[in-house]
Amino acid sequence: MEKNRITVVEGDITKQHVDAVVNAANNTLLGGGGVDGAIHRAAGPGLLAECRTIGGCRTGDAVITRGYRLPAKWVIHTVGPVWHGGKSGEAGLLADCYRNSLRLAIEHDIRTIAFPSISTGAYGYPIDQASRIAVETVAEFLKHDQSILEVRFVCFNERTYDAFERALKEHFQEL
Ligand code: ADP
Numbered sequence: 001m002e003k004n005r006i007t008v009v010e011g012d013i014t015k016q017h018v019d020a021v022v023n024a025a026n027n028t029l030l031g032g033g034g035v036d037g038a039i040h041r042a043a044g045p046g047l048l049a050e051c052r053t054i055g056g057c058r059t060g061d062a063v064i065t066r067g068y069r070l071p072a073k074w075v076i077h078t079v080g081p082v083w084h085g086g087k088s089g090e091a092g093l094l095a096d097c098y099r100n101s102l103r104l105a106i107e108h109d110i111r112t113i114a115f116p117s118i119s120t121g122a123y124g125y126p127i128d129q130a131s132r133i134a135v136e137t138v139a140e141f142l143k144h145d146q147s148i149l150e151v152r153f154v155c156f157n158e159r160t161y162d163a164f165e166r167a168l169k170e171h172f173q174e175l
Helices: 034-043 044-054 090-107 127-143 160-172
Strands: 006-010 020-025 062-066 074-079 112-115 150-156
Touching: 006 034, 006 127, 006 160, 020 034, 034 044, 044 062, 062 090, 074 090, 090 112, 090 127, 127 150, 150 160
Parallel strands: 006 150, 020 074, 020 112, 112 150
Antiparallel strands: 062 074
16 A cells, blocks of 8 residues: 555654655755755765766756765755746646656665655745645555655654645545
């Protein structure tokens, strides 16, 4: 069952003991504020050095690096869409972030993965819509994949946690 493999916690993604953490990066991959800054600070300078060799990432795509000083072995960097009102393909791009990150995870035999709430900080995506897309996309992906054991949504505040819990409940009651 996909439901048992999706968890929601309130906490700091840099502290998660999972195979991979996902970074809500920007197109340059050279670090930024929010969760991106926190991941780079916790991982140390090796992470930025490896990111420099990649040369950037398109919105909706994902790339993978080592985790350096993080408890997680891997960091999957994905670039969420900036919210421009919802008519600029934001929903599709946000779903792409979750799908492409999970695809990379499978390719690297990653069994446990933690996501932050992509795009809902500086990029301004409304949390109710973003959490629904996150849950639906991950649940759909897990239907077709048995290798991933846990997808953990790590919410940095209570409002985000509540939105993800609600999205999870709504999604699995609808089925
Ligand atoms: P974006 O630019 O994609 O919106 P942000 O980093 O600004 O990315 O915000 C994305 C989400 O990550 C927000 O919900 C923010 O509160 C959260 N966040 C910030 N720091 C952390 C952290 N250390 N662990 C988990 N989530 C975090």
